[in-house]
Amino acid sequence: xxxxxxxxxxxxxxxxxxxxxxxxxxxxxxxxxxxxxxxxxxxxxxxxxxxxxxxxxxxxxxxxxxxxxxxxxxxxxxxxxxxxxxxxxxxxxxxxxxxxxxxxxxxxxxxxxxxxxxxxxxxxxxxxxxxxxxxxxxxxxxxxxxxxxxxxxxxxxxxxxxxxxxxxxxxxxxxxxxxxxxxxxxxxxxxxxxxxxxxxxxxxxxxxxxxxxxxxxxxxxxxxxxxxxxxxxxxxxxxxxxxxxxxxxxxxxxxxxxxxxxxxxxxxxxxxxxxxxxxxxxxxxxxxxxxxxxxxxxxxxxxxxxxxxxxxxxxxxxxxxxxxxxxxxxxxxxxxxxxxxxxxxxxxxxxxxxxxxxxxxxxxxxxxxxxxxxxxxxxxxxxxxxxxxxxxxxxxxxxxxxxxxxxxxxxxxxxxxxxxxxxxxxxxxxxxxxxxxxxxxxxxxxxxxxxxxxxxxxxxxxxxxxxxxxxxxxxxxxxxxxxxxxxxxxxxxxxxxxxxxxxxxxxxxxxxxxxxxxxxxxxxxxxxxxxxxxxxxxxxxxxxx
Amino acid sequence: xxxxxxxxxxxxxxxxxxxxxxxxxxxxxxxxxxxxxxxxxxxxxxxxxxxxxxxxxxxxxxxxxxxxxxxxxxxxxxxxxxxxxxxxxxxxxxxxxxxxxxxxxxxxxxxxxxxxxxxxxxxxxxxxxxxxxxxxxxxxxxxxxxxxxxxxxxxxxxxxxxxxxxxxxxxxxxxxxxxxxxxxxxxxxxxxxxxxxxxxxxxxxxxxxxxxxxxxxxxxxxxxxxxxxxxxxxxxxxxxxxxxxxxxxxxxxxxxxxxxxxxxxxx
Numbered sequence: 001x002x003x004x005x006x007x008x009x010x011x012x013x014x015x016x017x018x019x020x021x022x023x024x025x026x027x028x029x030x031x032x033x034x035x036x037x038x039x040x041x042x043x044x045x046x047x048x049x050x051x052x053x054x055x056x057x058x059x060x061x062x063x064x065x066x067x068x069x070x071x072x073x074x075x076x077x078x079x080x081x082x083x084x085x086x087x088x089x090x091x092x093x094x095x096x097x098x099x100x101x102x103x104x105x106x107x108x109x110x111x112x113x114x115x116x117x118x119x120x121x122x123x124x125x126x127x128x129x130x131x132x133x134x135x136x137x138x139x140x141x142x143x144x145x146x147x148x149x150x151x152x153x154x155x156x157x158x159x160x161x162x163x164x165x166x167x168x169x170x171x172x173x174x175x176x177x178x179x180x181x182x183x184x185x186x187x188x189x190x191x192x193x194x195x196x197x198x199x200x201x202x203x204x205x206x207x208x209x210x211x212x213x214x215x216x217x218x219x220x221x222x223x224x225x226x227x228x229x230x231x232x233x234x235x236x237x238x239x240x241x242x243x244x245x246x247x248x249x250x251x252x253x254x255x256x257x258x259x260x261x262x263x264x265x266x267x268x269x270x271x272x273x274x275x276x277x278x279x280x281x282x283x284x285x286x287x288x289x290x291x292x293x294x295x296x297x298x299x300x301x302x303x304x305x306x307x308x309x310x311x312x313x314x315x316x317x318x319x320x321x322x323x324x325x326x327x328x329x330x331x332x333x334x335x336x337x338x339x340x341x342x343x344x345x346x347x348x349x350x351x352x353x354x355x356x357x358x359x360x361x362x363x364x365x366x367x368x369x370x371x372x373x374x375x376x377x378x379x380x381x382x383x384x385x386x387x388x389x390x391x392x393x394x395x396x397x398x399x400x401x402x403x404x405x406x407x408x409x410x411x412x413x414x415x416x417x418x419x420x421x422x423x424x425x426x427x428x429x430x431x432x433x434x435x436x437x438x439x440x441x442x443x444x445x446x447x448x449x450x451x452x453x454x455x456x457x458x459x460x461x462x463x464x465x466x467x468x469x470x471x472x473x474x475x476x477x478x479x480x481x482x483x484x485x486x487x488x489x490x491x492x493x494x495x496x497x498x499x500x501x502x503x504x505x506x507x508x509x510x511x512x513x514x515x516x517x518x519x520x521x522x523x524x525x526x527x528x529x530x531x532x533x534x535x536x537x538x539x540x541x542x543x544x545x
Numbered sequence: 546x547x548x549x550x551x552x553x554x555x556x557x558x559x560x561x562x563x564x565x566x567x568x569x570x571x572x573x574x575x576x577x578x579x580x581x582x583x584x585x586x587x588x589x590x591x592x593x594x595x596x597x598x599x600x601x602x603x604x605x606x607x608x609x610x611x612x613x614x615x616x617x618x619x620x621x622x623x624x625x626x627x628x629x630x631x632x633x634x635x636x637x638x639x640x641x642x643x644x645x646x647x648x649x650x651x652x653x654x655x656x657x658x659x660x661x662x663x664x665x666x667x668x669x670x671x672x673x674x675x676x677x678x679x680x681x682x683x684x685x686x687x688x689x690x691x692x693x694x695x696x697x698x699x700x701x702x703x704x705x706x707x708x709x710x711x712x713x714x715x716x717x718x719x720x721x722x723x724x725x726x727x728x729x730x731x732x733x734x735x736x737x738x739x740x741x742x743x744x745x746x747x748x749x750x751x752x753x754x755x756x757x758x759x760x761x762x763x764x765x766x767x768x769x770x771x772x773x774x775x776x777x778x779x780x781x782x783x784x785x786x787x788x789x790x791x792x793x794x795x796x797x798x799x800x801x802x803x804x805x806x807x808x809x810x811x812x
Contacts, residue, residue, distance in 0.1 A: 303649045303659045303666075311653040315639070322641040322682075385637030388603050390654045391626040459604050460564060544602070544622045 006121055010129035013110050015043045018050075018467060020108050051133060053473060058093070058140040062086060066148050074152040080244040083158075086145040087165050087243060090138040094173025095180075097134035102181030102282060104465065107381060111286045122283035127276065135170040142166040157257040158247040164264040165243055171271035178282045185285060236263045308392070312400035319379045320404075329375045330408055333368045337416045340364060344420040354430040355513050357420045358437050358520070359490060364413060365442040366486040370478045372405035373449035374469065382463045388545050395541040398450045405446050406439075413438050433517050440524035441486045444531040448485065449478060451535060457545060489527055493520035553612075554579045554706060554737045555600060560609035562595050562761075569595040571761030572609070577739060582732045584748035585741040587758035588791050593741040594634060596758065597710045600739055601631030614705065627655065630704035632712040636695030640684025644675065644694055647683055648701060657702045669697045673720050689715035696724065707731060707738045713747060725751055745787050749773075759791045 069082050105111055111122055146162050236242060236250075236259070246260040306314065320326045340360060349356070380387065387397065417434045426434075453469060461468065470477065497516045506512075535541055555577040562570040569592045577583050585593050598604045599611055602625030605618035616624050639647055652662045670676055673693040678686060683694060692715045699707065707728070713721050728738050728751065742748050748755055749769060756766040765772070776786040 303652045303663055305659065306649075306653055308653055308656070311650055315642075315650060318646070319639075319641055382637060383639050385633070386639055389601060389626060389631050389633075389637070390651065391623045391656075392654055393623065544626065 006125050006128055007132070009114065009121075009125045010132060011044065011047070013105065013125070013129045014047045014133050016110050017104050017108065017465075018043050018046055020463065020465065047133065050471065050473075051137060054137045055140040057476075058137060059144050062089075062141045062144045063148070065089075066145050076153065076248050079149050079153060080248040083142075083145055083149055083162065083247060084244050086142045087162075087169055088240075090141040090166055091169040091173045091176070093141060094135055094138045094170045095176040096173075097138070098130055098174040098177025099180055100177075100466070101130055101134060102178055102185075102286070105286050106181070106185055108465075111283065115287050122287065123276070123280045126283045126286070127279045130174055130279075131170070135174065138170050138173065139166055142169075157254070158260075161257070161260040161264040162247055164261065164268050165247075168264070168268040168271045171268070171275040174275050175271070175278050178278045182278070182282060182285055236260075239267065308396060309400055309403075312392070312396060313404055316376060316379070316401060316404040319383075326375070326379045329378070330372070333364065333371050333409075333412060337364060337412055341416055341419050344423045349420075349424060352424045353513050354421060354424070354426045354434055355494075355516060357417065357424060357426070357430075358434050358517065359487075361413070361417055361420065361434070361438055362441055362486045362490065363483070364416060365409075365438045366445065366479065366483045368405070368409045368412070369442050369445040369449060369486070370475070370482040372408065373401070373446050373453055374466075374475055374478060376401040376405060376450070377453050377457075377464050377469075378466060380464050384457065384464050384545065385462060388459075390544075392544060393542050394454045394545060395535060397545075398447065398454060398535060398541065401450055402443070402446055406443070409442055410439070413442070429514065430517070433514075433521060437490075437517065437521050437524060440521065440528055441489070444524070444528040445482045445485045447528075447531050447535060449482060451538075451541065454545070455540060459545075489523040490520045493523050553577065554614055555739070556610075556612045557596075558610040560599070560606045560611055562592070562599070562604075563607045568761055570606070573758070573761070573763055575756055575763050575766060577737055579737050580732055580735045581754050582728055582738040582740060582752045583754045583756065584752035585739065585756050585758055586743060586745065586748055586787065587741075588743055591758045591791075592761040593743075593758055594710055597631070597708050597739060597741055598633075600706065601629050601633075601708045602626040603631065627702070628704055629706045629708055630699035630702065631708045632692075632695045632699045632710065634711045634714065636691050638683045638691060638694055638698070641682060643680050643682055644670070644686075645679050647694065648698060651698050651701055655702045661703070662701050665703065666697060666701055669700060672723050673697065687715075689717060689720070692716060693720060700727075705736055707736060709738070709740045711741055711743075713742070745784050749783065757787065757790055764790055 065085065066082055069085065070078050105126075111126070114122055114125065142162070143166070146159060146166075149162075150156050150159060236246060238245075246263060250256040250260055320330055340363065344352070344357070414435055417438060418431060421430055421434060456469060457464070466472070466475070469475070494516060497519050498511075501515070501519070502509075502511070553576045557573045557575045560570055560573040561568065571592075573592075573596065585596060587593050595604070599606055599618050600613060602613070602618055602622040605611075605622070611618050613621075613625050614628055616628075618625060639650070642650065648662075648666050651657075652659060652666075670679060673696070675690065675693055675697075678690060683691060686694065692712065696709075696712060699709075709728075713724065716724060728740070732738055732753070740748070740752060752769060754766070754768050755772050757764050767775075772786070773783055776783040779786060779789075781789065
């Protein structure tokens with residue numbers, strides 16, 4: 001049993017995390033704590049409000065996915081798919097949140113103060129902190145789906161096992177998140193040796209592969225479900241993939257429901273045991289000093305001859321290559337390319353046109369423009385203090401971060417658009433126009449996001465954390481506005497084409513995709529020019545941080 | 546008309562600084578002249594760091610006027626950062642860069658002549674016995690070594706004004722001695738050094754002029770000798786005078802209770 005003091009300490013970690021994020025962000029504070037000052041009470045309230053917002057958002061997402069994916073087909077097969085999707089989604093969220101928690105505790109050394117305690121309870125405090133403030137919120141993803149399942153199936157026999165699996169996913173996600181945290185925090189090296197680079201890349205590839213598989217399950221649960229050979233009774237022993245069988249296909253008898261429940265409990269027990277073990281390791285790592293090692297070679301050579309721009313750029317590259325966590329955050333947008341491209345490669349969209357490809361892939365531009373802007377500032381962390389002592393304008397920082405973001409975006413976007421265009425047998429001209437349209441959309445929206453984030457940093461801020469820009473809610477807001485920004489020129493272009501250009505200049509001709517795309521490109525180009533003009537002329541951006 | 550005069554490198558007039566509702570500086574009037582080592586003394590929370598961060602071009606005042614070589618922190622932070630070298634109490638240096646990479650970064654960002662900067666960095670690195678750490682990540686260094694890196698970084702562009710916020714913290718005796726000699730040499734060549742501390746001995750051994758900041762206000766500002774003479778006149782030691790000036794000469798009832806508790810324990 002956990003003691004009151006352990007629960008209090010778990011909450012204190014959350015309060016401390018929020019305090020460090022909000023400290024110095026006066027503007028944000030004014031809005032958030034209008035009626036009360038930034039103190040323990042208001043921070044505790046903020047933690048609770050944040051938790052409630054997560055629960056409500058997850059519930060909405062879950063209900064939306066249920067109806068969007070079933071589309072009125074409430075057969076057992078359809079419902080088993082969506083239930084499987086919800087359970088896997090809760091695993092995904094749990095994994096993501098546990099990784100965030102691990103890194104935030106590590107970066108801010110939040111477990112350090114507990115070191116002086118006469119007995120170590122770090123493992124239990126860390127476990128409680130995760131389960132109360134992150135893990136339990138993941139249940140709001142699966143719970144609404146279970147309720148809808150029972151309504152449409154008219155049966156409750158699957159419910160006990162389903163609940164056990166949901167809880168099990170929280171622990172599995174934690175194992176996954178803390179596991180990645182442990183791997184990426186092992187050491188930070190100065191040596192930019194070949195083996196080091198290969199090792200970092202290999203780690204990233206494994207993570208990308210794992211997440212891509214997960215995303216395939218998320219977006220196309222049917223393809224995974226039905227490609228699994230029917231093992232019948234043996235499905236009880238297929239971890240994760242056996243969930244639909246255990247919940248819905250093992251038979252309607254009470255005995256089969258009890259069998260399923262017992263099997264699920266066994267898996268839960270294994271997950272809890274493994275989660276406890278990994279939390280113990282994580283707790284130990286989180287109080288260790290960060291281990292750094294260097295090349296060990298001292299060369300006495302003068303300074304390089306780089307320019308300011310290249311120097312700022314190399315700083316961003318160093319921050320990413322030498323910090324696995326930053327590197328991992330950077331490749332997350334790559335993961336969404338898989339579900340976007342799979343339907344094209346699989347021939348599902350064989351009849352699609354290049355405009356359709358562009359519209360689909362604009363989601364990739366929007367995700368990258370939001371995420372890169374967000375994470376390029378997060379990567380600064382306490383380094384923001386260095387930028388506040390050197391004579392560099394915000395404009396220059398925006399430019400260098402934009403170039404770095406583009407250098408990461410292009411290797412995702414070009415192969416993705418080429419693959420999609422190839423599989424719809426598009427004309428060669430679109431192999432130039434579609435990537436150009438995507439890059440233009442990415443460029444202006446990333447610049448707008450960077451400008452907004454930089455201007456949000458108040459003079460007294462001493463570190464940058466996700467909560468500095470509103471945490472998950474801030475990130476979702478950024479995603480939402482960036483999606484609109486990305487789509488707007490296309491929608492305006494299509495509207496102008498159909499209601500102005502065609503009636504005036506080509507009333508009897510069939511619609512030309514090329515003309516429409518050129519119009520969209522033109523509008524995007526105008527938007528980019530306007531954004532560049534604003535950034536170059538804006539006085540606030542010609543100043544320092 | 547500007548309130549700043551040419552012989553004054555820095556001038557503060559009725560400067561206030563607020564953090565939310567908290568007043569960190571409560572109307573500071575003070576001038577700093579070229580060639581002097583000027584110590585800002587004060588207890589914890591008296592506003593020393595805030596004042597030094599304004600001089601370093603990191604932050605600006607909420608009200609009042611500040612002139613740093615004729616520049617205002619409200620509008621000219623970029624230019625101020627070019628002429629100032631700031632070492633903060635907790636050095637902010639990129640942990641994922643090596644010392645060489647960090648200094649290289651500063652040289653480019655500050656647009657310093659590479660050859661001159663290299664000579665300066667090389668001699669300072671050797672002087673502070675840091676050559677063996679030159680290709681180590683800053684994140685792996687001890688607090689004292691990080692502090693030395695911050696000092697080298699702040700002196701790299703040969704600043705006209707050197708601002709040090711408790712910069713001696715963590716330095717070994719050899720490095721502290723070198724720092725004192727360097728600061729003396731810089732002041733002789735006409736540069737202004739502003740140095741904060743709450744330890745009177747350090748201020749006396751290093752500085753020409755002492756200003757005492759208490760609860761956001763300057764309550765004393767004169768030469769080192771004038772401060773000692775005042776102590777002699779009032780019949781107390783310099784340290785006691787400092788404590789008296791900062792309003793903490795008499796033990797509060799709480800402090801008395803604490804002392805009584807420990808005396809009882811001992812008996």
